[in-house]
Amino acid sequence: MVVKSEPQETSTQAIWRVLESLRNYRLISLGALMSVLLLTIANALTPQLFRWGIDQGIVKRDLQIVIYSAAWMVVAAIARGVFNFGQSYLAESVSQGVAYDLRNKIFSKIQNLSFSYHDQAQTSQLLTRVTSDIEQIRTFIGTSLIQVIGGILTLVVIAILLLVMNWRLALISLTAVPITAWLMTRFVIRNSKFFRQVQEQLSNLNAVLQENLIGIRVVKAFVRESVEKSRYTSLNNELVTANMKTILAIRNTFPFIFLLSNLVTLAVFAYGGALVVNNRFSIGELVAFNSYLVLIFQPILLIGFAAPAIAGAAVSATRVYEVVDATVDIRERADAIAFDTCGGRITFENVSFRYPGATTEALKDVSFETKPKELIAVLGMTGSGKSTIMNLIPRFYDVTKGAVRIDGRDVRDFTLKSLRRHIGIVFQETTLFSGTIRENIAYAKPDAPLEQVIEVAKTAQIHDFIASLPDGYETIVGERGVGLSGGQKQRVAIARTLLTDYSILILDDSTSAVDAKTATEIQAALDEMMRRKACVTFVVAQRITTVKNADRILLIDKGQLVAQGTHEELMQTSPLYGAILESQVKRAVNS
Numbered sequence: 001m002v003v004k005s006e007p008q009e010t011s012t013q014a015i016w017r018v019l020e021s022l023r024n025y026r027l028i029s030l031g032a033l034m035s036v037l038l039l040t041i042a043n044a045l046t047p048q049l050f051r052w053g054i055d056q057g058i059v060k061r062d063l064q065i066v067i068y069s070a071a072w073m074v075v076a077a078i079a080r081g082v083f084n085f086g087q088s089y090l091a092e093s094v095s096q097g098v099a100y101d102l103r104n105k106i107f108s109k110i111q112n113l114s115f116s117y118h119d120q121a122q123t124s125q126l127l128t129r130v131t132s133d134i135e136q137i138r139t140f141i142g143t144s145l146i147q148v149i150g151g152i153l154t155l156v157v158i159a160i161l162l163l164v165m166n167w168r169l170a171l172i173s174l175t176a177v178p179i180t181a182w183l184m185t186r187f188v189i190r191n192s193k194f195f196r197q198v199q200e201q202l203s204n205l206n207a208v209l210q211e212n213l214i215g216i217r218v219v220k221a222f223v224r225e226s227v228e229k230s231r232y233t234s235l236n237n238e239l240v241t242a243n244m245k246t247i248l249a250i251r252n253t254f255p256f257i258f259l260l261s262n263l264v265t266l267a268v269f270a271y272g273g274a275l276v277v278n279n280r281f282s283i284g285e286l287v288a289f290n291s292y293l294v295l296i297f298q299p300i301l302l303i304g305f306a307a308p309a310i311a312g313a314a315v316s317a318t319r320v321y322e323v324v325d326a327t328v329d330i331r332e333r334a335d336a337i338a339f340d341t342c343g344g345r346i347t348f349e350n351v352s353f354r355y356p357g358a359t360t361e362a363l364k365d366v367s368f369e370t371k372p373k374e375l376i377a378v379l380g381m382t383g384s385g386k387s388t389i390m391n392l393i394p395r396f397y398d399v400t401k402g403a404v405r406i407d408g409r410d411v412r413d414f415t416l417k418s419l420r421r422h423i424g425i426v427f428q429e430t431t432l433f434s435g436t437i438r439e440n441i442a443y444a445k446p447d448a449p450l451e452q453v454i455e456v457a458k459t460a461q462i463h464d465f466i467a468s469l470p471d472g473y474e475t476i477v478g479e480r481g482v483g484l485s486g487g488q489k490q491r492v493a494i495a496r497t498l499l500t501d502y503s504i505l506i507l508d509d510s511t512s513a514v515d516a517k518t519a520t521e522i523q524a525a526l527d528e529m530m531r532r533k534a535c536v537t538f539v540v541a542q543r544i545t546t547v548k549n550a551d552r553i554l555l556i557d558k559g560q561l562v563a564q565g566t567h568e569e570l571m572q573t574s575p576l577y578g579a580i581l582e583s584q585v586k587r588a589v590n591s
């Protein structure tokens with residue numbers, strides 16, 4: 001899915017943009033161009049050497065000239081080899097550089113894009129853009145572009161030579177050029193939709209592959225292997241069909257071009273032969289002319305073969321620039337200031353919020369203010385808007401109406417880095433990276449000494465477990481924390497956040513996978529740390545124990561703040577609070 005970007009670029013504009021990026025590699029590009037030019041000259045010279053050898057050597061029976069011409073042909077052949085290598089090597093170097101820059105550009109853009117973009121973008125689509133689309137662009141620069149430039153140059157040089165040698169014969173031969181060019185243009189225009197299709201099918205295939213890699217456990221648990229296999233196979237078939245369509249299109253066009261080339265050769269043989277018979281053209285000239293014909297069709301064919309690749313690269317470039325140009329929703333003001341100290345007064349001022357693309361508001365007119373060092377519990381039914389409230393403080397999203405303030409300052413006044421650096425957040429869903437446990441805990445502070453890592457791990461009640469592992473803190477966890485239980489992952493994630501320089505702490509249902517006893521222990525250990533280090537702590541929690549300890553509870557229902565107060569106050573005043581607690585007590589008793 002394509003999400004929010006500037007007005008879409010056409011593929012022609014996109015390919016121009018790729019060409020503009022060659023500016024960064026001016027010298028190497030110039031070197032490649034020079035090699036192409038020299039190669040064209042060496043190519044154009046060879047038939048002239050033939051002519052000389054035949055007319056002055058063979059026909060006049062002058063062995064020395066035959067030997068000289070043969071020797072010069074060897075020199076020309078070596079030169080062709082050298083320049084050919086030069087053009088490929090230099091063009092490849094430029095293409096590697098452009099691909100490298102694009103990969104970095106798109107990656108850093110992906111890092112900067114807001115949550116709203118990632119909510120709507122498909123990961124697999126992004127993956128395809130970073131990998132195969134950029135590879136298409138690279139092949140265009142490394143191979144197709146040089147083929148086209150070399151082709152055009154050869155066409156011009158040889159057309160001039162032919163006209164100089166015999167303009168009538170030249171005109172007969174050159175009629176083939178506009179016809180072939182027209183055939184090729186028609187081919188590209190008619191088939192560009194197939195090239196786009198191939199790319200889209202490849203993306204779709206990647207999407208299914210990626211979903212399955214991530215969800216393989218669910219697939220197996222629900223015994224859906226065969227369904228997933230047939231889903232993948234049918235997309236794979238579609239990819240092959242789309243590819244075959246482009247191949248068919250090639251087959252429909254190229255035989256005409258070959259036929260044309262043969263007809264022209266025959267016409268040159270007939271007319272040129274007649275001229276030779278009448279002594280108006282030498283045999284050497286006819287042989288040279290014929291060699292030029294091969295040389296003139298070669299570039300047209302090369303341009304023809306390059307055309308699909310160029311069309312594909314143009315589509316790829318559009319897709320890559322779509323991401324590069326995507327709008328970043330969350331922007332810093334030009335005069336943004338650094339957030340350094342937190343006084344503990346966080347204010348939600350008539351905050352309403354609607355997720356991009358959603359039809360209803362996730363938060364409606366929410367207002368509250370925290371006091372320094374307060375521990376705020378946020379409670380509500382599932383889907384009521386608790387996480388959404390938390391997401392607005394570090395500006396993962398911006399409010400639709402109202403304002404979120406810290407110590408009286410709108411969060412939009414702060415630089416994003418300084419704001420987020422001061423907010424420690426443990427997400428509802430835990431994501432760990434492949435690497436050691438120590439690396440995961442020290443994710444935001446890679447240089448943290450082991451003692452500090454151990455300290456936070458103790459607070460998160462995960463130290464004993466880590467210490468019991470044979471490799472301790474150096475134990476390698478797989479991708480997304482494979483090898484750890486859900487509760488263990490959550491505790492590593494808590495430790496990771498505790499190690500940061502947070503002053504506002506947000507724990508979003510972060511002990512949901514931890515057993516009640518451990519959760520209470522974490523809470524007790526956290527209590528001391530929170531009061532010491534955090535100016536305010538928010539805990540989105542389901543457990544009564546957490547809620548009971550809180551200084552204040554915010555009760556959220558259908559996006560609205562319906563009640564707030566301490567546990568005792570809410571017990572007396574809020575029927576909803578009573579109902580939620582009752583359901584939890586029942587659940588606790590039953591479990």
Ligand SMILES: Nc1ncnc2c1ncn2[C@@H]1O[C@H](COP(=O)(O)OP(=O)(O)OP(=O)(O)O)[C@@H](O)[C@H]1O
Pocket residue numbers: 119355356358362380381382383384385386387388389428
């Ligand atoms: N990225 C999103 N895009 C669109 N709508 C969303 C998005 N995230 C949440 N919502 C919607 O916003 C509402 C509030 O969601 P939120 O995640 O804040 O609820 P919650 O109270 O934290 O729920 P839970 O306890 O189940 O985590 C829900 O109706 C949800 O469907």
